[in-house]
Amino acid sequence: MLDLPEYANLPKLAIAPDHIVFNQGELATVDLNSEQTHYLKRVLRLNTGNRLVVMDGCGHWWLGILATEDIWQIQLLSEININHELPVQVNLIVSLPKNGFEDIIRSATELGVYRLIPIISSRTVLKPSEQKWQRWQKIAQEASEQSERQVIPEVLLPQSYSDFFDNSSQIVDFTNSAKFMAVTRMDAQPLPNLLAKVTHDQSIYLATGPEGGWTSEEINRAIALNFQPISLGKRILRAVTAPLAGLSIIASHLES
Amino acid sequence: MLDLPEYANLPKLAIAPDHIVFNQGELATVDLNSEQTHYLKRVLRLNTGNRLVVMDGCGHWWLGILATEDIWQIQLLSEININHELPVQVNLIVSLPKNGFEDIIRSATELGVYRLIPIISSRTVLKPSEQKWQRWQKIAQEASEQSERQVIPEVLLPQSYSDFFDNSSQIVDFTNSAKFMAVTRMDAQPLPNLLAKVTHDQSIYLATGPEGGWTSEEINRAIALNFQPISLGKRILRAVTAPLAGLSIIASHLES
Numbered sequence: 001m002l003d004l005p006e007y008a009n010l011p012k013l014a015i016a017p018d019h020i021v022f023n024q025g026e027l028a029t030v031d032l033n034s035e036q037t038h039y040l041k042r043v044l045r046l047n048t049g050n051r052l053v054v055m056d057g058c059g060h061w062w063l064g065i066l067a068t069e070d071i072w073q074i075q076l077l078s079e080i081n082i083n084h085e086l087p088v089q090v091n092l093i094v095s096l097p098k099n100g101f102e103d104i105i106r107s108a109t110e111l112g113v114y115r116l117i118p119i120i121s122s123r124t125v126l127k128p129s130e131q132k133w134q135r136w137q138k139i140a141q142e143a144s145e146q147s148e149r150q151v152i153p154e155v156l157l158p159q160s161y162s163d164f165f166d167n168s169s170q171i172v173d174f175t176n177s178a179k180f181m182a183v184t185r186m187d188a189q190p191l192p193n194l195l196a197k198v199t200h201d202q203s204i205y206l207a208t209g210p211e212g213g214w215t216s217e218e219i220n221r222a223i224a225l226n227f228q229p230i231s232l233g234k235r236i237l238r239a240v241t242a243p244l245a246g247l248s249i250i251a252s253h254l255e256s
Numbered sequence: 257m258l259d260l261p262e263y264a265n266l267p268k269l270a271i272a273p274d275h276i277v278f279n280q281g282e283l284a285t286v287d288l289n290s291e292q293t294h295y296l297k298r299v300l301r302l303n304t305g306n307r308l309v310v311m312d313g314c315g316h317w318w319l320g321i322l323a324t325e326d327i328w329q330i331q332l333l334s335e336i337n338i339n340h341e342l343p344v345q346v347n348l349i350v351s352l353p354k355n356g357f358e359d360i361i362r363s364a365t366e367l368g369v370y371r372l373i374p375i376i377s378s379r380t381v382l383k384p385s386e387q388k389w390q391r392w393q394k395i396a397q398e399a400s401e402q403s404e405r406q407v408i409p410e411v412l413l414p415q416s417y418s419d420f421f422d423n424s425s426q427i428v429d430f431t432n433s434a435k436f437m438a439v440t441r442m443d444a445q446p447l448p449n450l451l452a453k454v455t456h457d458q459s460i461y462l463a464t465g466p467e468g469g470w471t472s473e474e475i476n477r478a479i480a481l482n483f484q485p486i487s488l489g490k491r492i493l494r495a496v497t498a499p500l501a502g503l504s505i506i507a508s509h510l511e512s
Contacts, residue, residue, distance in 0.1 A: 028512030084490040101361075107497045112489065147491040233368065234340040234401040234506050241363045241500070248504035251489050256449030 002254065007063055007080055010053045011044045014145050017056040020076070028076040030054060030064070037071050039102050046071065053080065059150040069174040084149050085253050089114040090202060091172065092247065093207035095121040096128065096158060097213070097239035102139055103120045106110040109143035109153050114203075116140070117172070118158040121218060123210045128158050165221055174225070176202035182242050191231040194246055198253045204251065208232075208242040263319055266309045266473065267300045270401050273312040276332070284332040286310060286320070293327050303326065309336065311395065315406040326417050335410045340405050344456060345370040348503065349463035351377040351470070352384065352414060353495035360397055360499050365399035365409050367503040370459075372396070373428070374414040377474060379466045384414050421477055429479070431457035437478045438498050439485040447487040450502055454509045462487075462506065464498040487488055 002252045015030055032040070040046045048068055054064040054074060063083055066072040094104060101118065110117060114137075122128070136155045144152040156171070158208060167180050168174060178201040180194060198204070207214075207222060212224075232245045271286055278284045288296070291388075301324055310320040310330060317338055320330040348369050349358060357374065364372060372392075376383070393410045400408040412427070420455045424430060434457040441446060454460065463478060470478075475485060488501045 027415040038440045040294075083263070083292075109499050110491055111501060112491055112494045123474070147493065150489055170325045193508050195508035231511075232504075233511055235366050235368055235405055237366045237403065238362070241366050244497070244500050245367060245504040248488075248501040252449050252451035252501075253491055255487075256451040 006209060007051075007053055009053055010051055010063075011040075011046065011089065012055060012145055012148075013064075013074075014055050014057055014141065016200045017058050019061075020056065028062075029067075030071050030074040030076065031071050032074065040066065040071050051077075051195045054237045054250065055143065055145065055150070057086070057150075057152040061068055061150065073236065078183045082150060084112075084147075085151055086112040086114070086251055088254060089203040090247065090250055090254075091117060091205045092113045092243055093117045093119055093164070093205060094243050095116040095119045095208065095210035095239065096124050097163075098125045099126075102136070102238035104240055105136055105139045105153075106143045107147065108247055109140050110147040111244065112149070113247055114151065114156045115172075116154065117159055117164065119150045119164055119207075120158055121161045121210050122215050123212045123231065125210075161218055161221075165225060168225065173203075173206070174205070177205055178203075179205045179207075179222075179225065179227040180230045180246075181194075181214065181219060181231040182209065182232050182246055183219055184209075184236060194230040194232055194249045195253060197228060197230055198250055200254065204250060206243070206246045207248060211239045261450060263307075263309055266307055266311045266319075267296075267302060268311060268401060268404075269296065269320075270311050270313055270397065271386075273314050273316075274303065284318075285323075286330040286478065288328050288330065296322065296327050307333075311401065311406070311416065313400065313406075313408040315341070319407065332399045338404075338406060340368075340370040340484075341405075341407055342507055344368070344510065345459040346506055346510075347371045347373060347459065348499055348502065349373045349375055349420070349461060350499050351375045351417075351495065352380050352382045353466060354381045354497035357382070357384075358392070358398055360496055361392055361395045361411065361464060362399045363500045363505055365396050365405065366403040367500065368405070368507045369409050369410065369503055370407065371410045371428075373412045373420065375417055375420055375463075376414055376415045377466050378471045379468045382491035389413055417474055418479075424481065428461070429459075430461070433461055434459075435461045435463075435478075435481065435483040436486045436502075437463040437470065437483040438465065438488050438502055440465075440492060447485055450486040450488055450505045451477060453484060453486055454506055456510065460506060461501045462499070464502055465495065467495045497499075 054062045061080040062076040064076050096118050140153045205229040310318045317336040318332040319334050320332050322332040352374050396409045
Protein backbone atom coordinates (compact mmCIF):
# COMPACT_ATOMS: atom_id res chain seq x y z
CA MET A 1 0.00 0.00 0.00
CA LEU A 2 1.06 3.57 -0.71
CA ASP A 3 0.70 6.35 1.81
CA LEU A 4 -1.57 9.24 1.04
CA PRO A 5 0.29 12.56 1.37
CA GLU A 6 2.17 12.15 -1.91
CA TYR A 7 -1.07 11.60 -3.78
CA ALA A 8 -3.25 14.08 -1.92
CA ASN A 9 -3.21 16.60 -4.73
CA LEU A 10 -4.01 14.27 -7.61
CA PRO A 11 -7.44 14.55 -9.26
CA LYS A 12 -10.04 12.16 -7.84
CA LEU A 13 -12.70 10.01 -9.44
CA ALA A 14 -15.45 8.12 -7.65
CA ILE A 15 -16.53 4.86 -9.26
CA ALA A 16 -18.93 2.05 -8.38
CA PRO A 17 -17.06 -0.84 -6.66
CA ASP A 18 -18.42 -3.40 -9.15
CA HIS A 19 -16.81 -1.52 -12.05
CA ILE A 20 -13.37 -2.71 -11.03
CA VAL A 21 -12.13 -5.73 -12.98
CA PHE A 22 -9.48 -7.74 -11.15
CA ASN A 23 -7.40 -9.56 -13.81
CA GLN A 24 -5.32 -12.43 -12.51
CA GLY A 25 -1.63 -11.57 -12.51
CA GLU A 26 -2.28 -8.22 -14.20
CA LEU A 27 -3.29 -4.78 -12.98
CA ALA A 28 -6.92 -4.30 -12.03
CA THR A 29 -8.77 -2.04 -14.45
CA VAL A 30 -11.82 0.21 -14.46
CA ASP A 31 -13.78 0.63 -17.68
CA LEU A 32 -15.18 4.14 -17.91
CA ASN A 33 -18.49 5.22 -19.37
CA SER A 34 -18.73 8.17 -21.73
CA GLU A 35 -19.79 10.56 -18.96
CA GLN A 36 -16.72 9.67 -16.88
CA THR A 37 -14.44 9.95 -19.91
CA HIS A 38 -15.90 13.35 -20.68
CA TYR A 39 -15.37 14.47 -17.08
CA LEU A 40 -11.72 13.35 -17.07
CA LYS A 41 -10.92 14.82 -20.49
CA ARG A 42 -12.96 18.01 -20.55
CA VAL A 43 -13.46 19.00 -16.92
CA LEU A 44 -10.27 17.74 -15.27
CA ARG A 45 -8.27 18.15 -18.54
CA LEU A 46 -6.42 14.85 -18.13
CA ASN A 47 -4.54 12.97 -20.84
CA THR A 48 -3.29 9.45 -21.39
CA GLY A 49 -0.51 8.70 -18.93
CA ASN A 50 -1.85 11.04 -16.22
CA ARG A 51 -2.31 9.65 -12.74
CA LEU A 52 -5.36 10.05 -10.54
CA VAL A 53 -6.93 8.72 -7.35
CA VAL A 54 -9.83 6.28 -7.80
CA MET A 55 -12.28 5.91 -4.90
CA ASP A 56 -14.95 3.23 -4.59
CA GLY A 57 -17.00 4.89 -1.84
CA CYS A 58 -16.63 1.81 0.39
CA GLY A 59 -13.33 2.70 2.02
CA HIS A 60 -10.84 1.93 -0.77
CA TRP A 61 -8.65 4.35 -2.72
CA TRP A 62 -6.23 3.42 -5.52
CA LEU A 63 -3.54 5.23 -7.43
CA GLY A 64 -4.59 4.85 -11.07
CA ILE A 65 -3.23 5.73 -14.48
CA LEU A 66 -5.11 6.61 -17.67
CA ALA A 67 -3.72 3.83 -19.77
CA THR A 68 -5.62 3.92 -23.05
CA GLU A 69 -5.57 6.34 -25.95
CA ASP A 70 -9.10 7.64 -25.63
CA ILE A 71 -9.33 7.51 -21.86
CA TRP A 72 -11.87 4.74 -21.58
CA GLN A 73 -9.93 2.69 -19.05
CA ILE A 74 -7.96 3.25 -15.85
CA GLN A 75 -5.30 0.83 -14.66
CA LEU A 76 -5.07 0.63 -10.87
CA LEU A 77 -1.39 0.75 -9.89
CA SER A 78 -1.69 0.30 -6.14
CA GLU A 79 -4.09 0.70 -3.25
CA ILE A 80 -3.56 3.88 -1.20
CA ASN A 81 -3.43 3.56 2.55
CA ILE A 82 -5.73 6.17 4.00
CA ASN A 83 -8.19 6.52 6.77
CA HIS A 84 -10.16 9.70 7.19
CA GLU A 85 -13.07 7.90 8.81
CA LEU A 86 -14.06 8.30 12.45
CA PRO A 87 -13.11 5.28 14.59
CA VAL A 88 -16.78 4.56 15.43
CA GLN A 89 -19.95 4.87 13.35
CA VAL A 90 -21.75 8.13 14.09
CA ASN A 91 -25.43 8.18 13.15
CA LEU A 92 -27.36 11.44 12.93
CA ILE A 93 -31.09 11.26 13.58
CA VAL A 94 -32.16 14.63 12.29
CA SER A 95 -35.61 16.13 12.33
CA LEU A 96 -36.04 17.65 8.86
CA PRO A 97 -35.72 21.45 9.02
CA LYS A 98 -37.88 23.69 6.88
CA ASN A 99 -34.83 24.72 4.88
CA GLY A 100 -31.23 23.70 4.78
CA PHE A 101 -31.27 19.90 4.94
CA GLU A 102 -29.01 19.73 1.89
CA ASP A 103 -26.46 21.89 3.71
CA ILE A 104 -26.74 19.56 6.70
CA ILE A 105 -25.94 16.57 4.46
CA ARG A 106 -22.88 18.35 3.06
CA SER A 107 -21.47 19.49 6.37
CA ALA A 108 -22.38 16.29 8.23
CA THR A 109 -20.53 14.31 5.56
CA GLU A 110 -17.47 16.54 5.97
CA LEU A 111 -17.67 16.00 9.72
CA GLY A 112 -17.57 12.22 9.31
CA VAL A 113 -21.20 11.12 9.73
CA TYR A 114 -21.81 7.46 8.94
CA ARG A 115 -25.57 7.53 8.40
CA LEU A 116 -28.24 10.23 8.22
CA ILE A 117 -31.70 9.32 9.45
CA PRO A 118 -34.15 12.10 8.46
CA ILE A 119 -37.18 12.21 10.73
CA ILE A 120 -40.56 13.83 10.28
CA SER A 121 -41.37 14.91 13.82
CA SER A 122 -44.45 16.64 15.24
CA ARG A 123 -43.07 20.06 14.41
CA THR A 124 -41.60 19.19 11.01
CA VAL A 125 -43.07 21.24 8.18
CA LEU A 126 -41.31 19.68 5.20
CA LYS A 127 -42.77 16.64 3.46
CA PRO A 128 -40.01 15.50 1.09
CA SER A 129 -40.54 13.64 -2.19
CA GLU A 130 -38.82 10.46 -3.37
CA GLN A 131 -36.96 12.64 -5.88
CA LYS A 132 -35.55 14.77 -3.08
CA TRP A 133 -34.24 11.66 -1.41
CA GLN A 134 -32.34 10.64 -4.55
CA ARG A 135 -30.85 14.12 -4.70
CA TRP A 136 -29.79 13.83 -1.04
CA GLN A 137 -27.86 10.65 -1.79
CA LYS A 138 -26.08 12.36 -4.65
CA ILE A 139 -25.14 15.28 -2.38
CA ALA A 140 -23.72 12.83 0.18
CA GLN A 141 -21.64 11.22 -2.56
CA GLU A 142 -20.27 14.52 -3.84
CA ALA A 143 -19.51 15.80 -0.34
CA SER A 144 -17.79 12.52 0.43
CA GLU A 145 -15.46 12.94 -2.56
CA GLN A 146 -14.75 16.59 -1.81
CA SER A 147 -14.01 15.99 1.85
CA GLU A 148 -11.77 13.01 0.92
CA ARG A 149 -13.71 10.39 2.79
CA GLN A 150 -13.55 6.70 2.06
CA VAL A 151 -17.16 5.99 2.95
CA ILE A 152 -20.25 7.62 1.45
CA PRO A 153 -22.77 8.25 4.23
CA GLU A 154 -26.07 6.47 3.82
CA VAL A 155 -29.16 8.72 3.79
CA LEU A 156 -32.22 6.74 4.90
CA LEU A 157 -35.68 7.48 3.53
CA PRO A 158 -37.46 10.06 5.69
CA GLN A 159 -39.81 8.46 8.18
CA SER A 160 -42.08 9.66 10.95
CA TYR A 161 -40.86 9.88 14.52
CA SER A 162 -43.08 6.93 15.51
CA ASP A 163 -42.09 4.76 12.58
CA PHE A 164 -38.46 5.15 13.50
CA PHE A 165 -38.55 5.09 17.29
CA ASP A 166 -41.20 2.37 17.61
CA ASN A 167 -39.49 0.08 15.10
CA SER A 168 -35.92 1.19 15.60
CA SER A 169 -34.73 -2.37 16.31
CA GLN A 170 -35.68 -3.34 12.76
CA ILE A 171 -33.95 -0.33 11.22
CA VAL A 172 -30.77 0.20 13.23
CA ASP A 173 -28.75 -1.70 15.80
CA PHE A 174 -28.80 0.17 19.09
CA THR A 175 -26.76 -2.56 20.88
CA ASN A 176 -23.53 -1.25 22.40
CA SER A 177 -24.31 2.23 21.17
CA ALA A 178 -24.34 5.58 22.95
CA LYS A 179 -27.56 7.45 22.25
CA PHE A 180 -27.98 11.21 22.71
CA MET A 181 -30.85 13.59 22.14
CA ALA A 182 -30.04 17.30 21.85
CA VAL A 183 -32.55 19.20 23.98
CA THR A 184 -32.80 22.95 24.37
CA ARG A 185 -34.62 23.11 27.66
CA MET A 186 -35.98 20.40 29.93
CA ASP A 187 -37.96 21.54 32.97
CA ALA A 188 -35.45 24.37 33.35
CA GLN A 189 -32.91 21.75 34.49
CA PRO A 190 -29.34 22.32 33.33
CA LEU A 191 -28.33 19.48 31.02
CA PRO A 192 -24.79 18.13 30.60
CA ASN A 193 -22.90 19.23 27.50
CA LEU A 194 -22.53 16.49 24.88
CA LEU A 195 -18.73 16.69 25.20
CA ALA A 196 -18.94 15.62 28.86
CA LYS A 197 -20.96 12.52 27.94
CA VAL A 198 -19.56 11.26 24.64
CA THR A 199 -17.43 8.11 24.87
CA HIS A 200 -15.68 5.73 22.47
CA ASP A 201 -18.68 3.42 22.13
CA GLN A 202 -19.15 0.94 19.34
CA SER A 203 -21.50 3.37 17.65
CA ILE A 204 -23.10 6.72 18.44
CA TYR A 205 -26.59 8.03 17.72
CA LEU A 206 -27.28 11.75 18.00
CA ALA A 207 -30.80 13.10 17.55
CA THR A 208 -31.33 16.80 16.83
CA GLY A 209 -34.72 18.48 16.70
CA PRO A 210 -36.66 20.72 14.33
CA GLU A 211 -37.35 24.46 14.63
CA GLY A 212 -39.07 24.81 17.99
CA GLY A 213 -37.36 21.67 19.31
CA TRP A 214 -38.62 18.18 20.12
CA THR A 215 -41.95 17.99 21.98
CA SER A 216 -41.91 16.73 25.59
CA GLU A 217 -43.53 13.53 24.39
CA GLU A 218 -40.82 12.97 21.79
CA ILE A 219 -38.12 13.58 24.40
CA ASN A 220 -39.72 11.15 26.86
CA ARG A 221 -40.12 8.40 24.29
CA ALA A 222 -36.45 8.71 23.35
CA ILE A 223 -35.43 8.63 27.01
CA ALA A 224 -37.41 5.40 27.36
CA LEU A 225 -35.15 3.98 24.63
CA ASN A 226 -32.08 4.98 26.68
CA PHE A 227 -31.35 8.22 24.85
CA GLN A 228 -29.51 10.67 27.13
CA PRO A 229 -30.77 14.25 26.91
CA ILE A 230 -27.76 16.53 26.40
CA SER A 231 -27.05 20.18 25.70
CA LEU A 232 -25.14 21.58 22.73
CA GLY A 233 -24.48 24.82 24.60
CA LYS A 234 -26.32 27.55 26.47
CA ARG A 235 -27.55 29.38 23.39
CA ILE A 236 -30.48 28.43 21.15
CA LEU A 237 -29.17 26.78 17.99
CA ARG A 238 -31.14 26.71 14.76
CA ALA A 239 -32.22 23.31 13.44
CA VAL A 240 -29.48 23.57 10.78
CA THR A 241 -26.70 24.44 13.23
CA ALA A 242 -27.42 21.87 15.95
CA PRO A 243 -26.44 18.72 13.96
CA LEU A 244 -23.14 20.31 12.91
CA ALA A 245 -22.32 21.47 16.43
CA GLY A 246 -23.08 17.96 17.73
CA LEU A 247 -21.04 16.19 15.05
CA SER A 248 -18.11 18.61 15.52
CA ILE A 249 -18.06 17.81 19.23
CA ILE A 250 -18.22 14.04 18.65
CA ALA A 251 -15.60 14.04 15.87
CA SER A 252 -13.12 16.17 17.81
CA HIS A 253 -13.57 13.98 20.89
CA LEU A 254 -12.95 10.81 18.84
CA GLU A 255 -9.95 12.29 17.01
CA SER A 256 -8.06 13.99 19.83
CA MET B 257 -32.66 40.07 39.83
CA LEU B 258 -35.12 37.54 38.48
CA ASP B 259 -34.06 34.16 37.14
CA LEU B 260 -34.64 33.36 33.52
CA PRO B 261 -36.58 30.08 33.13
CA GLU B 262 -39.90 31.63 34.12
CA TYR B 263 -39.50 34.32 31.49
CA ALA B 264 -37.92 32.23 28.75
CA ASN B 265 -41.09 32.05 26.70
CA LEU B 266 -42.04 35.73 26.80
CA PRO B 267 -41.71 37.76 23.59
CA LYS B 268 -38.41 39.60 23.24
CA LEU B 269 -37.52 43.07 22.06
CA ALA B 270 -34.02 44.38 21.36
CA ILE B 271 -33.49 48.06 22.06
CA ALA B 272 -30.55 50.46 22.01
CA PRO B 273 -29.03 50.84 25.50
CA ASP B 274 -29.34 54.64 25.39
CA HIS B 275 -33.11 54.42 24.94
CA ILE B 276 -33.56 53.40 28.55
CA VAL B 277 -34.55 56.26 30.83
CA PHE B 278 -33.71 55.68 34.49
CA ASN B 279 -36.14 57.77 36.58
CA GLN B 280 -35.09 58.35 40.16
CA GLY B 281 -37.24 56.33 42.56
CA GLU B 282 -39.49 55.15 39.76
CA LEU B 283 -39.33 52.36 37.23
CA ALA B 284 -36.95 52.78 34.31
CA THR B 285 -38.78 53.24 31.02
CA VAL B 286 -38.12 52.77 27.33
CA ASP B 287 -39.82 55.08 24.83
CA LEU B 288 -40.64 53.19 21.66
CA ASN B 289 -40.54 54.49 18.12
CA SER B 290 -43.41 53.84 15.71
CA GLU B 291 -41.61 50.88 14.10
CA GLN B 292 -41.21 49.18 17.47
CA THR B 293 -44.80 49.90 18.45
CA HIS B 294 -45.99 48.43 15.17
CA TYR B 295 -43.85 45.33 15.73
CA LEU B 296 -45.23 44.78 19.23
CA LYS B 297 -48.86 45.44 18.27
CA ARG B 298 -49.12 43.93 14.81
CA VAL B 299 -46.41 41.27 14.65
CA LEU B 300 -46.23 40.04 18.24
CA ARG B 301 -49.93 40.91 18.86
CA LEU B 302 -49.26 42.37 22.30
CA ASN B 303 -51.60 44.61 24.30
CA THR B 304 -51.29 47.03 27.18
CA GLY B 305 -50.47 45.07 30.33
CA ASN B 306 -48.59 42.31 28.51
CA ARG B 307 -45.12 41.44 29.70
CA LEU B 308 -42.04 40.98 27.56
CA VAL B 309 -38.27 40.64 27.79
CA VAL B 310 -36.24 43.74 26.82
CA MET B 311 -32.63 43.18 25.73
CA ASP B 312 -30.02 45.91 25.26
CA GLY B 313 -27.48 43.83 23.30
CA CYS B 314 -24.76 44.60 25.86
CA GLY B 315 -25.48 41.80 28.29
CA HIS B 316 -28.60 43.09 30.08
CA TRP B 317 -32.13 41.69 29.97
CA TRP B 318 -35.16 43.12 31.78
CA LEU B 319 -38.67 41.97 32.45
CA GLY B 320 -40.84 44.77 31.06
CA ILE B 321 -44.52 45.63 30.87
CA LEU B 322 -46.41 47.54 28.20
CA ALA B 323 -47.67 50.28 30.44
CA THR B 324 -49.32 52.83 28.18
CA GLU B 325 -52.53 52.77 26.20
CA ASP B 326 -51.04 52.93 22.73
CA ILE B 327 -47.93 50.91 23.45
CA TRP B 328 -45.40 53.67 23.14
CA GLN B 329 -43.59 52.95 26.37
CA ILE B 330 -42.29 49.95 28.30
CA GLN B 331 -41.76 50.02 32.04
CA LEU B 332 -38.84 47.86 33.15
CA LEU B 333 -39.95 45.84 36.20
CA SER B 334 -36.71 44.06 37.02
CA GLU B 335 -33.42 42.95 35.53
CA ILE B 336 -33.30 39.26 34.56
CA ASN B 337 -30.33 37.22 35.66
CA ILE B 338 -29.06 35.32 32.67
CA ASN B 339 -25.80 34.32 31.19
CA HIS B 340 -25.68 32.49 27.90
CA GLU B 341 -22.25 33.91 27.04
CA LEU B 342 -19.07 31.86 26.86
CA PRO B 343 -16.75 32.45 29.85
CA VAL B 344 -13.99 33.83 27.59
CA GLN B 345 -14.10 35.99 24.48
CA VAL B 346 -13.84 33.87 21.35
CA ASN B 347 -12.72 35.74 18.23
CA LEU B 348 -13.12 34.25 14.77
CA ILE B 349 -10.64 35.39 12.13
CA VAL B 350 -12.38 34.11 9.02
CA SER B 351 -11.15 34.28 5.47
CA LEU B 352 -14.20 35.36 3.46
CA PRO B 353 -15.64 32.41 1.52
CA LYS B 354 -17.04 32.85 -1.98
CA ASN B 355 -20.53 32.15 -0.64
CA GLY B 356 -22.06 31.62 2.74
CA PHE B 357 -20.50 34.26 4.97
CA GLU B 358 -23.96 35.33 6.14
CA ASP B 359 -24.62 31.76 7.26
CA ILE B 360 -21.29 31.80 9.08
CA ILE B 361 -22.33 34.98 10.95
CA ARG B 362 -25.64 33.37 11.96
CA SER B 363 -24.19 30.09 13.15
CA ALA B 364 -21.11 31.65 14.74
CA THR B 365 -23.39 33.95 16.74
CA GLU B 366 -25.44 30.96 17.90
CA LEU B 367 -22.21 29.24 18.91
CA GLY B 368 -21.19 32.17 21.10
CA VAL B 369 -18.62 34.06 19.03
CA TYR B 370 -17.57 37.40 20.51
CA ARG B 371 -16.11 39.05 17.43
CA LEU B 372 -15.89 38.20 13.73
CA ILE B 373 -12.83 39.42 11.83
CA PRO B 374 -13.40 38.91 8.09
CA ILE B 375 -10.13 38.61 6.18
CA ILE B 376 -9.37 38.95 2.49
CA SER B 377 -6.61 36.39 2.04
CA SER B 378 -4.59 35.44 -1.07
CA ARG B 379 -7.21 32.96 -2.17
CA THR B 380 -10.28 35.05 -1.29
CA VAL B 381 -12.50 35.76 -4.28
CA LEU B 382 -15.14 37.99 -2.68
CA LYS B 383 -14.64 41.75 -2.42
CA PRO B 384 -17.44 42.93 -0.15
CA SER B 385 -19.02 46.37 -0.20
CA GLU B 386 -19.65 48.71 2.72
CA GLN B 387 -23.35 47.92 2.32
CA LYS B 388 -22.68 44.23 2.81
CA TRP B 389 -20.90 45.02 6.03
CA GLN B 390 -23.91 46.90 7.37
CA ARG B 391 -26.08 43.92 6.46
CA TRP B 392 -23.66 41.60 8.29
CA GLN B 393 -24.03 43.62 11.49
CA LYS B 394 -27.81 43.39 11.23
CA ILE B 395 -27.59 39.62 10.77
CA ALA B 396 -25.41 39.36 13.88
CA GLN B 397 -28.00 41.35 15.83
CA GLU B 398 -30.91 39.21 14.67
CA ALA B 399 -29.04 35.96 15.31
CA SER B 400 -28.09 37.24 18.74
CA GLU B 401 -31.76 37.83 19.63
CA GLN B 402 -32.89 34.49 18.23
CA SER B 403 -30.21 32.50 19.99
CA GLU B 404 -30.94 34.37 23.25
CA ARG B 405 -27.54 35.88 23.69
CA GLN B 406 -26.81 38.91 25.82
CA VAL B 407 -24.03 40.24 23.62
CA ILE B 408 -24.23 41.09 19.93
CA PRO B 409 -21.02 39.93 18.23
CA GLU B 410 -19.01 42.69 16.61
CA VAL B 411 -18.31 42.23 12.89
CA LEU B 412 -15.15 44.14 11.91
CA LEU B 413 -14.73 45.69 8.48
CA PRO B 414 -13.12 43.22 6.06
CA GLN B 415 -9.39 43.77 5.74
CA SER B 416 -6.53 42.13 3.91
CA TYR B 417 -4.45 39.43 5.55
CA SER B 418 -1.46 41.80 5.76
CA ASP B 419 -3.44 44.73 7.13
CA PHE B 420 -4.72 42.55 9.95
CA PHE B 421 -1.71 40.41 10.78
CA ASP B 422 0.92 43.17 10.38
CA ASN B 423 -1.08 45.65 12.47
CA SER B 424 -2.90 43.22 14.72
CA SER B 425 -1.63 44.94 17.88
CA GLN B 426 -3.55 48.07 16.89
CA ILE B 427 -6.75 46.16 16.13
CA VAL B 428 -6.98 43.43 18.76
CA ASP B 429 -5.32 42.54 22.02
CA PHE B 430 -3.41 39.29 21.65
CA THR B 431 -2.06 39.47 25.23
CA ASN B 432 -3.00 36.43 27.33
CA SER B 433 -4.84 34.92 24.42
CA ALA B 434 -4.67 31.48 22.85
CA LYS B 435 -4.28 31.75 19.07
CA PHE B 436 -5.09 28.92 16.66
CA MET B 437 -4.98 28.60 12.90
CA ALA B 438 -7.00 25.78 11.30
CA VAL B 439 -4.77 24.11 8.72
CA THR B 440 -5.73 21.27 6.42
CA ARG B 441 -2.29 19.90 5.67
CA MET B 442 1.14 21.06 6.72
CA ASP B 443 4.10 19.20 5.19
CA ALA B 444 2.06 16.01 5.57
CA GLN B 445 2.63 16.28 9.34
CA PRO B 446 -0.29 15.21 11.51
CA LEU B 447 -1.54 18.23 13.44
CA PRO B 448 -3.16 18.13 16.90
CA ASN B 449 -6.95 18.43 17.02
CA LEU B 450 -8.14 21.82 18.30
CA LEU B 451 -9.89 20.07 21.22
CA ALA B 452 -6.54 18.79 22.51
CA LYS B 453 -5.09 22.31 22.56
CA VAL B 454 -7.89 24.63 23.62
CA THR B 455 -7.64 25.98 27.18
CA HIS B 456 -9.50 28.45 29.38
CA ASP B 457 -7.39 31.41 28.33
CA GLN B 458 -8.40 35.01 28.78
CA SER B 459 -9.42 35.12 25.13
CA ILE B 460 -9.23 32.84 22.12
CA TYR B 461 -8.51 33.62 18.47
CA LEU B 462 -9.32 31.02 15.82
CA ALA B 463 -8.39 31.62 12.18
CA THR B 464 -10.06 29.56 9.44
CA GLY B 465 -9.07 29.68 5.78
CA PRO B 466 -10.77 30.18 2.41
CA GLU B 467 -11.57 27.55 -0.23
CA GLY B 468 -8.20 25.98 -0.99
CA GLY B 469 -6.88 26.85 2.45
CA TRP B 470 -4.33 29.36 3.71
CA THR B 471 -1.14 29.64 1.66
CA SER B 472 2.13 28.40 3.24
CA GLU B 473 3.22 32.02 3.57
CA GLU B 474 0.01 32.95 5.42
CA ILE B 475 0.46 29.98 7.76
CA ASN B 476 4.09 30.88 8.49
CA ARG B 477 3.30 34.51 9.20
CA ALA B 478 0.62 33.47 11.66
CA ILE B 479 2.97 31.01 13.35
CA ALA B 480 5.46 33.88 13.77
CA LEU B 481 2.69 35.67 15.73
CA ASN B 482 2.37 32.60 18.00
CA PHE B 483 -0.63 31.07 16.27
CA GLN B 484 -0.69 27.29 16.79
CA PRO B 485 -1.56 25.30 13.67
CA ILE B 486 -4.32 22.85 14.56
CA SER B 487 -6.58 20.36 12.82
CA LEU B 488 -10.38 20.38 12.81
CA GLY B 489 -10.46 16.70 11.86
CA LYS B 490 -9.09 14.33 9.24
CA ARG B 491 -11.52 15.26 6.52
CA ILE B 492 -11.45 18.34 4.27
CA LEU B 493 -13.97 20.90 5.55
CA ARG B 494 -15.46 23.57 3.32
CA ALA B 495 -14.68 27.19 4.16
CA VAL B 496 -18.22 27.55 5.55
CA THR B 497 -18.04 24.45 7.75
CA ALA B 498 -14.61 24.99 9.31
CA PRO B 499 -15.48 28.05 11.46
CA LEU B 500 -18.56 26.30 12.87
CA ALA B 501 -16.67 23.11 13.63
CA GLY B 502 -13.98 25.14 15.38
CA LEU B 503 -16.43 27.24 17.40
CA SER B 504 -18.45 24.14 18.37
CA ILE B 505 -15.29 22.51 19.73
CA ILE B 506 -14.26 25.63 21.67
CA ALA B 507 -17.75 26.29 23.08
CA SER B 508 -18.29 22.70 24.21
CA HIS B 509 -14.86 22.65 25.84
CA LEU B 510 -15.59 25.89 27.70
CA GLU B 511 -19.09 24.78 28.76
CA SER B 512 -18.47 21.20 29.87
